[in-house]
Amino acid sequence: MLFLLSGPSGVGKGTVRKALFKRNPHELLYSISATTREARRNEVDGKDYFFVSKQKFEQMINEGQMLEYAQYVDQYYGTPKTWIDEQRQQGNDVFMEIEVNGAMQVRAKVPDAILIFLLPPDLMQLRNRLELRGTESDKVIDERLKTARQEILMMTNYDYAVVNDKVDKAVKKVQTIIGAERLKAKRLANSYIKILEG
Amino acid sequence: MLFLLSGPSGVGKGTVRKALFKRNPHELLYSISATTREARRNEVDGKDYFFVSKQKFEQMINEGQMLEYAQYVDQYYGTPKTWIDEQRQQGNDVFMEIEVNGAMQVRAKVPDAILIFLLPPDLMQLRNRLELRGTESDKVIDERLKTARQEILMMTNYDYAVVNDKVDKAVKKVQTIIGAERLKAKRLANSYIKILEG
Known part of the structure; x- marks a missing residue:
């Protein structure tokens, strides 16, 4: 399997990747x-x-x-x-940490790659955007919403999305995704078929 | 989301389901x-x-x-x-425990249902089938292989496959699947879009 961790620049892809490999050096x-x-x-x-x-x-x-x-x-x-x-x-299983444009190139060439989008935590805070109305200028709010729309649009090209609010939590979520992908029925069925056919 | 736990009769669907709900009574x-x-x-x-x-x-x-x-x-x-x-x-999120035929009926009616196939552990032991050759009769081996083929064929209609070798391990795998499905990018993007659009 080929896992890709990607996301907007500055979201903390490198930090999450390093923490993942520190925790699980032999799996990937x-x-x-x-x-x-x-x-x-x-x-x-x-x-x-x-x-x-x-x-x-x-x-x-x-x-x-x-x-x-x-x-x-x-x-x-x-x-x-x-x-x-x-x-x-x-x-x-191979793990890549990669910019958004690169991720889309890989998706085109390796259709079964598993793409994980790392999200900045402030996208979460949009839940409270109505509350922001009093404290931020309209221009700041518009900029935030514009960026958020772009990030959400990017996200739809990915298989999974993980919010990088805390590195430890993000790493656990990436591990959950890897664990679940290893339980995909088609993958397991293929390996059983190989065993049955010798 | 709608999760289905299914598998051949006697594989231990009820035991795994009960252990899952004992551990996580409020999530599902x-x-x-x-x-x-x-x-x-x-x-x-x-x-x-x-x-x-x-x-x-x-x-x-x-x-x-x-x-x-x-x-x-x-x-x-x-x-x-x-x-x-x-x-x-x-x-x-709703969780069902269901026979194989029922699971296929649900798959036809609810295409986005998430189907988990619980496998008997002896399918794993096929890895050693060549070693069995000395100890079991040809008829027993043929029966085992026939059953295994049917189970693998069933498995390919599912999203995930979990071996029920130990209940605790199987429950953890089911939880991993549920956790990863909650991180699916399309689902998250949809909920963000709803938030953005108020």
Whole structure:
């Protein structure tokens, strides 16, 4: 299985991902991204990122070796396909942490990927938006509602949505999703059929 | 949401359901079946079953008030539709424990029902079927494989499959499924849209 954790920038995807892997290091394999930017202090090649040259990255794009990629501030970021394919063929579950655009690229190429959308907690507070009316300017409220609409629109492209109000709670919810996906009847039926057929 | 726990007869559906409700009495409402058979000692009308006359039951069938029903040994068993519809309209989650045939009737009428298949643990033991070859007769092995094939075929009509090897483990898996279904993005997006639109 291929799990994707995504969501608006600044929502805390990295924090949730790190806490998840700290809790459950052996259940999932973390998909390491490739990038053309310089390694920062403390960043390790092959652990934090695969650090590659611009030429190498563009070659990988042209050879169809990128599951998804994007360009930010003249640098490439992307997910090499080969490693993920190999892991999945061996029956391992892979976990990616990824921007929204990248997630949509993966969805298009891997229809059975499981997409989890991490939501900012302030979307929850819209429940009280009528109460906000007295305390915030109309402009602030309109901006909030506009952002909220965009986030909800994004959310509908995902399988699951998790509010990142507290990291621990969010991690537990991601674990619940992974646990339930492992109980999907079609997946289990397929593996039983393989056993029956030897 | 409407959750259905089903599976081959004798697999322990009732035990798992009772243990689930003992642990989590307030999260789910249990759908009580109607029957025309006599109440047994200790059985309470409106708690264990709704005990109704044959005439009343047939009238409910004819009026389309039964979500599903079956006849065993000249007695009717079935699920009244009205109560479930009311609970779901109020936003409550309903849980049913039901035979395989009934589950397929509900799936046809309520496409968004969540169907959980409870598996007997001996299906798991098929992993070792080659090891059985020495200890069991060919006839016994063939019977086991035939039953297993039927159960796997049933399973593919369900959303999730849970092995009932230990009641506690099975209950936890059912809770995981319920938890994950509550995190489905489409469901959450719908409720956010309602909030945004007041």
